[in-house]
Amino acid sequence: MKFTLSWLKDYLDTDATLEQIVEKLTDVGLEVEGVEDRAAVYAPFKVVEVVEAVQHPNADRLRVCQVKTENGMLQVVCGAPNARAGMKAILAPEGSYVPGLDMTMKKTKIRDVESNGMMASAREMNLGEDHQGIIDLPVDTPIGTPLAEIFGLNDPVIEINVTPNRPDCAGIRGIARDLAAAGLGTLKPLASSKIESKFESSPKVTLDFDGDNKQACPLFMGRLIKGVKNGPSPDWLQNRLKAIGLRPISALVDITNYFCIGLSRPLHVFDADKLTGNITVRLSKKGETLDALNDKSYTLEDGTVAVCDDSGVLGLGGIVGGTKTGCEETTTNVYLECAYFDPMKIARAGRDLGVISDARYRFERGIDPAFTVEAVELATQMILDLCGGEAGTVVKAGEVPECVKTYKYDPSRYVKRIGADVSADDQKAILESLGFAVAADWSVTTPSWRPDIFGVEDLIEEIARIRGYAEIPSVSVLKDGAVAKGAETPNGMKSRKARNALAASGLQECITWSFMAEELAHDFGADANQQAARLKLLNPISVDLAQMRPSILPNLIEAASRNADRGHPNAALFEVGPVFFGANADEQPVMATGIRTGSIGSKHWTGETASRDVDIYDVKADVLRAISACGGPSGNLQVTRDTPDYYHPGRSGALRLGPNIIAYFGEIHPKLLDKMKISDKVVGFELFLEKIPEQKKKGTALPLVDLPSFQPVKRDFAFLADSGVEADNFVRAIKSVDRNMIVNVDIFDIYTGKGVEEGKKSVAIAVTLQPRDHTLTDAEIEGLSQKIVAVVEQKTGASLRG
């Protein structure tokens, strides 16, 4: 909302400076977004007289001018075709900042002739597009007159942010009222006048609503004013409208805008001669059309408030008028509309039709219904003042709707809620200055222009904001005890620990969108639980962001691909965030998901291992580290092959704890990578954080450490097995021999090729035995070894390699 200082002062009697006003506006909740003090911008530019203009000795198109300023003569070189002796022009002197050129004038020599500044065109002054010549003023303009004065620019423009609850402050007078209440002057009363009517106004108005819709337009007032002379409005009005960014149109239209901005009272003017029959205000019928004053055409649905005559829809009440009956320069008889429309109806229609207008903005927030009656008189007076003519009777259909409420208030409530005390008298004074009526028993009645006040808390807020929040003391919030307690949730704790473990493993944390293209989501499991249709946005920003993500993997894969396109392959990325299996609260688990692609690092002088390609064992390590960091039993997990379809069927695994799948890891299915146009192999993992069991142990004690006093013994074995027998089978078999003694089983070589027959593999395993109570004898070691071989052979079908 923009307004000018002089316009504000039409309503506010104040000695306050611009700075004081600006500060107070913010203090009372009318946040100032900008102040444009154009008088200051244009201060250097004043009227000069060109006394002499002669041909430049070294340039055909330039003239050397002697100009008379308020401080004496100056020489200025000028290239404008209209520069001539005797004219009055505007000088941009040395040192001035020229807004249209975005530069500061310097004294200079133009083709060897000294020039002290420049005579300015309208465009150079940011006052229009004219750059044909310099500004050419009437010859009787006094030398030294400021440019700002000539062009009506000496009125600072203030822009504030009006919160949606304050329709009263969508009018400048409402702003003045708040400032007056906050002690910055006095609100001037509106000059009320009762216009003498010279004739019976027509057309008549009918409100045609059935029972439920009566509130759509409870009051409609009209008045015919005959014999007006429309034309440009006076300069003061045009300057104010231009200052706040409105285009002056004609006196009649400008008056409606003046009321809209000044008093938050939208009006409409019809050219009375273009009306057909009587006016009916009713709900629109589907298919009716309107060519609107905003140069757009609308086809209406059922139920929009329409102002109609016998020919059809004239305008959408409170939103936009129609061209057919609009006022033009030639209008001589004008029909003034001043009505009240239901905010909800206006909001709905405005939104459905996509119309943004100053009228809609105010009606949908709720203007003052009671002011309708007085506004008709004030607007009529202004039309008569600016356009002449004579007014008819006021046509009135309906009544002012109920718009005040009364609440029982207790001033002692203030300190309880705010924590600062304000005397009952002061509270009363503030409420009254805002227009509330405070009875002796503290029944407080709201003003008709405050639809936002709904109870005692609203009254307290009014007092608090007018007093200013600065006077409320600051009281620290302290914890209950002396030492802070842990604040995290189990989920938050696991997220943090997984995040730190993964970052420490060399992965970079990303945050990606929660939604993705529908097809991509389907490729990555959206259909698995039959809920995809529930998770498709009705109004996505684009088709690429339409489906809630069933997995974070595709987002990370795409991110890696973007990085590769920038010349940075070898991404290792992860994200800890929600995925969506359904729209219920318990169907949106937090997952830690990561990928690696390309090589583990760049080429390095230490050899090949530094730059080997990533494989599933990298991400298996990542996910196990994260599980372990979260307190999960990373050593006790089973690995199974039942992974989702988006993993490589032979190169992926699920990590299970009992019936629960805790994580997946593996290579992403090459078919999907092809589809995503990714050429590099990608390996990834997905960890269901909530499935990691929470540690239920009581107290802080850790299990006792096991520090045997006897040296461990290592024995190596090599087995020949079918190539399909997986590593875990060997490890489990060997451990089962003696869980107390066998503390480590490490597979250190897997060999196929020369010396091993087709379909077989050689598996080399190091077993660590930890004696507990005596040093093992050779016979004991030999006995255990034989047992190990026997159990492995029995459980895996392998044989000891000779």
Added chain:
Amino acid sequence: MDTAALKKELVDLVASANDMTSLENVRVEALGKKGRITDLMKTLGGMSPEERKTAGAELNVLKDEIAALIEKQASQLKAQEMDARLAAETLDVTLTTRPERKGAVHPISQTVDELVSIFADMGFSVAEGPDLEDDFHNFTALNFPLGHPAREMHDTFYLPNDERQEGEAQKKVLRTHTSTVQIRHMQNNNPPHKIICFGRCYRSDWDMTHTPVFHQMECLYIDKNVTMAHLKGCLSDFVRAFFNIDDLPVRFRPSFFPFTEPSAEVDIGYWKENGELRLGRAPKTEDQKWLEILGSGMVHPNVLRNCGLDPEEYQGFAFGMGLERATMLKYGIPDLRSFFESDTRWLSHYGFDPLDRPNRATK
């Protein structure tokens, strides 16, 4: 016995031994079981006692001298050998170390951890709620009237209605703010409520300063005597701790949110130094400028009622803050959109060390 010639010969031999092997050979030749001095010693037995006495003494002196010489030569040779070995073992110390991948924690996560540690110190604990919400929790319970322009200002993303639910729970939305968590927490727990929460929020808006996904934190403190003065104290303490500026100017100004009454926007002070934004108290009062950082207020009695609390008995404050903006301000990160682009160069630069996590006790 003339030992002078022998001595000269042996001294020369020792001096010419230039490695440990030849020195050992010299030792054996001179002092070994069949060495030259040893052989002479053996001749002492056939001498007269007088001769034996003189020659024995002479030989013993010679033996000790040669032994000492050999010892000295040996230590010199060892030192030389060590020098030669060290010279041969020289490595190029300018070569790079074996590559280690450095991971990083996203700045938003860093901010969340910082906020948890600050608010834990004030006695708050964390609460959680879902991203996919319903109309009741996102709007109605928070006192947004149906059809009110404030609802429209939220640019809500909608999901298909859930016909399995009743009433407002049918209408599924992506939460537009984390205030939903307040509602769920108050519905499911007994007062007092002293919580913070963090999470993703969604609005259909995408330009220089808006992304369709963003993060908020929410804070709620409800008890019998929590006033607006506590709101001011808590928020001032928090922003000063978070931005690590003890005298950071904080300004509270009236505003409007449907779910608070009174409502306050909170600004923090900054000024420009050589065109750069500096948070804090400006050296000259006239240079003091303000940045909006969060929205707050006393929880609206309708919200308390909607959550089953009696507003005559309980009251308190709530606030919400955008985490991206707070992070950008604190760490001088210029572009909001870069938070979501997963550019590894950006993550390396603005990401945080996983081994150095926020903690109010450390510096």
